[in-house]
Amino acid sequence: MDMEQQHTVADKLKVSPFLVFFLIHSMQVGIGVLGFQRIIALTAGYDAWISVIFAGLSIHLILWMMYKIAETVNGDMVSIHTYIYGNKVGKLLSLPFVLYFCLIAVTIMNGFIEVIQVWMFQDLSTFWFSVAFLGLAIYIIYGGFRTVTGIAFFGVILPLYLIFTFFFTFPYADFSNLLPIFDHPIKDLLKASKNMSLTYLGWETLLFYYPFIKDPAKSKKWAHGGVMFTTILYTLLTVTTFAYFSEGQLQKNVWATLTMWKIVQMPFVERFEYIGIANWNIVILPNVCIAIWCASRVLKRTINIKQKKGVILVSLVCLVGANLFKSRNQLNALFTLSGLIGFYLNYVYIPLLFVAVMIIKKVKNQ
Amino acid sequence: MLNWFTKKNTHSDVKGNLDSYLKRSKDYKQVYYENQKTNQRFCFSFLSSLIDESILEDHALPFLLDKPFEKLEDIKKIVSVADVQISNDPSLIEQKLFNGYVLMTMESDKKNFAFIAAQKEIVRSVTQPEVEFSVIGPKEAFVESLMQNVNLIRKRLPIKELIIEEFTVGSLSKTKVVTLHIDGIADPVNVETIKERIKGVQFDAITDSSYIVQMISDNKNTPFPQLLDTERPDRVTAILAEGKIAVLVDGSPHALIAPTTLVEFFSSFEDYFLNWILSSFFRLIRLFAVAFSILITPVYVATLSYHYELIPKDLMSTLITSRREIPLPPILEALFLELTIELLREAGARLPTKVGQTIGIVGGIVIGTASVEAGLTSNVLLIIVALAALASFTTPVYKMGNAIRLLRFPFLLFAELWGLIGIVFCFCILMTHLIRLTSLNRPFLEPLYPPRLADFKDALVRFPFSQQSQRPQILRSPNPVRFTPPEKKKKTDIDE
Numbered sequence: 030m031d032m033e034q035q036h037t038v039a040d041k042l043k044v045s046p047f048l049v050f051f052l053i054h055s056m057q058v059g060i061g062v063l064g065f066q067r068i069i070a071l072t073a074g075y076d077a078w079i080s081v082i083f084a085g086l087s088i089h090l091i092l093w094m095m096y097k098i099a100e101t102v103n104g105d106m107v108s109i110h111t112y113i114y115g116n117k118v119g120k121l122l123s124l125p126f127v128l129y130f131c132l133i134a135v136t137i138m139n140g141f142i143e144v145i146q147v148w149m150f151q152d153l154s155t156f157w158f159s160v161a162f163l164g165l166a167i168y169i170i171y172g173g174f175r176t177v178t179g180i181a182f183f184g185v186i187l188p189l190y191l192i193f194t195f196f197f198t199f200p201y202a203d204f205s206n207l208l209p210i211f212d213h214p215i216k217d218l219l220k221a222s223k224n225m226s227l228t229y230l231g232w233e234t235l236l237f238y239y240p241f242i243k244d245p246a247k248s249k250k251w252a253h254g255g256v257m258f259t260t261i262l263y264t265l266l267t268v269t270t271f272a273y274f275s276e277g278q279l280q281k282n283v284w285a286t287l288t289m290w291k292i293v294q295m296p297f298v299e300r301f302e303y304i305g306i307a308n309w310n311i312v313i314l315p316n317v318c319i320a321i322w323c324a325s326r327v328l329k330r331t332i333n334i335k336q337k338k339g340v341i342l343v344s345l346v347c348l349v350g351a352n353l354f355k356s357r358n359q360l361n362a363l364f365t366l367s368g369l370i371g372f373y374l375n376y377v378y379i380p381l382l383f384v385a386v387m388i389i390k391k392v393k394n395q
Numbered sequence: 396m397l398n399w400f401t402k403k404n405t406h407s408d409v410k411g412n413l414d415s416y417l418k419r420s421k422d423y424k425q426v427y428y429e430n431q432k433t434n435q436r437f438c439f440s441f442l443s444s445l446i447d448e449s450i451l452e453d454h455a456l457p458f459l460l461d462k463p464f465e466k467l468e469d470i471k472k473i474v475s476v477a478d479v480q481i482s483n484d485p486s487l488i489e490q491k492l493f494n495g496y497v498l499m500t501m502e503s504d505k506k507n508f509a510f511i512a513a514q515k516e517i518v519r520s521v522t523q524p525e526v527e528f529s530v531i532g533p534k535e536a537f538v539e540s541l542m543q544n545v546n547l548i549r550k551r552l553p554i555k556e557l558i559i560e561e562f563t564v565g566s567l568s569k570t571k572v573v574t575l576h577i578d579g580i581a582d583p584v585n586v587e588t589i590k591e592r593i594k595g596v597q598f599d600a601i602t603d604s605s606y607i608v609q610m611i612s613d614n615k616n617t618p619f620p621q622l623l624d625t626e627r628p629d630r631v632t633a634i635l636a637e638g639k640i641a642v643l644v645d646g647s648p649h650a651l652i653a654p655t656t657l658v659e660f661f662s663s664f665e666d667y668f669l670n671w672i673l674s675s676f677f678r679l680i681r682l683f684a685v686a687f688s689i690l691i692t693p694v695y696v697a698t699l700s701y702h703y704e705l706i707p708k709d710l711m712s713t714l715i716t717s718r719r720e721i722p723l724p725p726i727l728e729a730l731f732l733e734l735t736i737e738l739l740r741e742a743g744a745r746l747p748t749k750v751g752q753t754i755g756i757v758g759g760i761v762i763g764t765a766s767v768e769a770g771l772t773s774n775v776l777l778i779i780v781a782l783a784a785l786a787s788f789t790t791p792v793y794k795m796g797n798a799i800r801l802l803r804f805p806f807l808l809f810a811e812l813w814g815l816i817g818i819v820f821c822f823c824i825l826m827t828h829l830i831r832l833t834s835l836n837r838p839f840l841e842p843l844y845p846p847r848l849a850d851f852k853d854a855l856v857r858f859p860f861s862q863q864s865q866r867p868q869i870l871r872s873p874n875p876v877r878f879t880p881p882e883k884k885k886k887t888d889i890d891e
Contacts, residue, residue: 045845145816150701153813165824172831179830179844180823300704307815314823 038240044178046248053255055181055315060140061228064284066270073221076213078267080221085260094383099239106236107330120331130324135350136367137316159351163344166318174241184315197293202272227368237323410485432463441497450513467507478512529665536626541645547628565601571645580638582871604647613833618798621834623652630664638872654835658854663791675856688786693810699725701814717773726811732780841869
C-alpha cells in the first residue's frame with residue numbers, strides 16, 4: 030500500500046470537521062433550487078412537498094453508508110475502488126468520475142449562464158463568461174482544498190440573507206393551496222422524489238474529499254446537519270412556492286424561485302431578482318470549484334497527473350463542454366443526463382459499494 | 396606615524412586597507428597624546444561625526460594624560476567611561492569605529508586596541524502620534540532612534556520574559572533590526588519564522604521598516620499589507636501581551652506587528668480606550684464605510700448602464716434629471732471623477748501641508764462644481780464619489796486605506812463589463828484572494844475564515860475586557876489564558 034501512503038494528506042492541509050456542513054450544503058444548493066418546484070409539482074401536484082422531505086431523508090441513509098465505506102477503507106473513492114477491485118482495475122474504474130464531475134460543473138455553470146441570459150443579459154457571451162468563471166475556479170483550486178472550503182463556507186454564509194426575501198411573498202400566500210394533503214398515490218410521490226434528486230445532488234463529493242477532513246468521525250453530525258439544513262430549506266421553499274402560485278400558474282414558471290423575487294419591494298430596489306441572480310454567482314461558485322477539484326483529484330490519484338495540470342485540463346474540458354451545449358434543448362438534455370447519472374450513482378452504485386466493502390471486510394477479517 | 400597600523404601584525408593588510416579608505420573622509424581623525432607621568436604615547440582614532448567629543452574630553456583624556464598606566468588593560472581602571480573593550484582582533488575595528496567607538500592604540504602595546512564608547516546620540520524627542528492619532532490615551536509615538544523606541548516598550552513591559560533580539564540587515568546600510576516577543580506567550584514557531592525571514596533579507600540599503608515589511612511578507616503580489624505597522628508604543632505593548640511579535644527597525648518610527656489578520660486593519664487602537672459598545676459601533680461603521688467606498692461607484696455604473704429597472708420610479712426621476720445632459724456613459728463619468736479625486740489626494744499628499752490644504756479645497760469645490768455645471772458629470776455621482784472618498788479615509792491604517800482605494804477600479808471595470816454580475820464576480824475574486832493570503836503562514840482572513848467563534852470577541856465588534864480572558868486562538872499561544880475570570884456570582888433576583 031505504498032501508493033496510499035503517498036497520498037496521505039498533511040495535517041495542515043486538512044479542514045475542521047464542522048466545515049463539512051458547508052461543503053455538503055453548498056454543493057447541494059446550486060442551479061436546481063431556482064426552478065425545481067414546477068418539475069416536482071408536475072408529477073405529485075401540490076403534495077410534492079412530501080417528496081421533498083422524503084428525498085431529503087433518504088440521503089441520510091446513503092450518507093451513513095458512505096461514512097461506513099470511507100471509515101473501513103480510510104480513504105477516498107479511488108481507495109475504495111482499489112480496495113474492492115485491486116489497484117489497476119480500481120483506478121481504471123475511477124476514471125469515469127472525472128467525466129462525471131466535468132458534466133456536473135458544465136451543467137451547473139451553463140444553467141447559471143442560461144439564467145443570466147434569460148433574466149438579465151440576453152447577449153452575455155457564454156464563451157467569455159465561462160472563461161472568466163473557470164479562470165476564477167482555477168485560481169481558487171490553486172489555493173488548495175482549504176481555499177475551496179473557504180469558498181464553500183462563504184457560498185453558504187453570504188447569500189443566507191436571501192432567505193428573508195421570501196417573507197415578502199407571505200402577504201400574497203394562500204396556504205390552503207396545499208390542501209388536501211395526500212391527494213396523490215405513493216407512486217407519484219416517489220417519482221417526484223426521484224425528480225427531486227438533481228436538486229439535492231452533490232453530497233457524493235464527500236467520498237472524494239474525505240481524506241481532507243480532520244478527525245472525520247466528528248464530521249458525521251455536521252455532514253448530516255448540512256443535508257438536513259438543505260432539506261429544511263427546500264421544504265420551506267416548496268411550501269412557500271405552492272402557497273404563492275396556483276398549480277396552473279406554477280406550470281408556466283420555469284424559474285419559480287426567481288419569479289417569487291419579483292414581488293420583493295424596497296424603497297431603493299425595484300426588481301430584486303437582479304440582485305438575487307447576481308448573488309447566485311456566489312452560490313454557484315463552490316459547486317463548480319468542488320466539482321473541478323474532485324475531477325482533478327481523481328486524475329492525480331489515478332494516472333498521477335499533477336493537480337496543477339489536472340485542474341487546467343479539466344477546466345479546458347469544461348470550457349469545451351460549456352460551449353457545446355448552449356441551446357435550451359441541449360441544456361435540458363444535459364440536466365436530465367446529469368440528474369440520471371447522479372441518481373443511479375448515489376442510490377444504486379453507492380449501496381452496491383457499501384455491500385461489497387462490508388463483505389470484503391468480513392472476508393479479510395477472517 | 397600611521398605606519399603603526401601597517402607594520403604591526405599579521406592582520407596589517409585589513410587595517411592598512413581600512414586606514415587608507417578612512418583617511419579619504421574628512422570626519423576621520425587621529426590624534427596623538429603623551430602621558431605626562433610615564434611618557435607613554437598613545438593615539439585616538441575616531442569618526443568625529445559619530446562621536447561625542449565632550450565624552451572624550453571630560454571622561455577619558457584627563458585621566459589618560461595624568462594618571463600612570465603601562466598596559467592597555469590598565470586604562471579600564473582609570474577612565475570613567477563604562478564601556479571600554481580591549482581586543483586584539485583587527486576585524487572588529489571597522490564595526491566599532493562606525494558604531495561610535497574611539498579606537499585607542501599604544502606605541503608600546505601594538506597587539507591590542509581599546510575601544511572607548513563615545514556615541515553621539517542625535518535623537519528627536521518623543522512626539523505625539525500623527526498617523527494614528529487618538530483623542531484619548533497615551534500621546535507618545537515612536538521616533539527614529541532604535542534604543543529610544545525599545546525604551547518606550549521596555550518601560551511598559553518591565554518583565555524578564557520580554558526578549559529583544561537584534562539582527563543586522565542590508566549589505567551597505569547595516570541596519571539594526573530587533574524583534575520583540577514575550578517568551579512563553581508568543582508562539583515559538585512564529586518567532587522562528589520571523590527571525591528566519593529577517594535573516595533572509597537580501598538588500599543593500601534598508602532605510603525604513605516599510606522595506607522590511609515588503610521583504611518578509613508571505614505574498615508579495617497583493618495590494619494588501621500583511622503586517623500591521625504602528626507608531627504607537629502602547630499598541631505594540633498590547634499586541635506583545637496578546638502573543639504577537641513586534642519588529643523595530645533602526646531609523647524608522649514605525650514598528651511592525653506580525654501575524655495580523657484583515658479585521659485588525661480596521662480596528663483603531665482607540666477602540667480599546669472606549670467603552671465596548673461605542674467601539675463596536677465605530678468598528679461596524681468603519682466596515683460599512685469600506686464596503687460603501689469600494690462598491691458604491693461600481694453599483695452606480697452597473698445600474699445606470701444595465702439595470703435601470705432596479706431603481707424605483709421616484710428615485711429614477713432624480714437620476715434622470717441629473718444625467719439628462721451628460722454626454723458621457725456612466726463608466727467614463729465615474730472614471731473621470733474617481734481619477735480627479737485620486738489626483739487631488741496625490742497632489743495634496745505630495746505638497747507641503749498648507750499648500751496641500753489649499754489645493755484640496757480649490758480642487759474639491761472648484762473642479763467639482765465646474766464639472767457638474769459644464770455637464771461633464773452628474774451631481775448625484777459627484778455626491779457618491781465624494782462620499783466614497785470620505786468613507787475610504789475612515790480606515791485607521793494608512794497602508795490598508797491605500798489598498799482599499801485601489802480596489803474600486805477593478806470593480807468599476809467589471810461593473811461596466813457585466814453589471815451587477817460583474818460586481819459579484821469581482822467580489823468573488825477578491826474573496827478568493829483574501830482567503831489565500833497568509834500572514835506568517837497564518838490565515839489572513841481569520842476569524843471569518845477559518846471561522847473561529849472565540850476570536851470574534853475582538854474582531855468585527857469588541858467585547859468587554861472581562862470577556863477576553865483568552866488570547867486569540869490564531870496565535871496558538873503556549874499560554875492561552877490571559878487571566879482567570881472571577882467565579883460568577885450567583886444571580887440575584889430583583890430586590891434581594
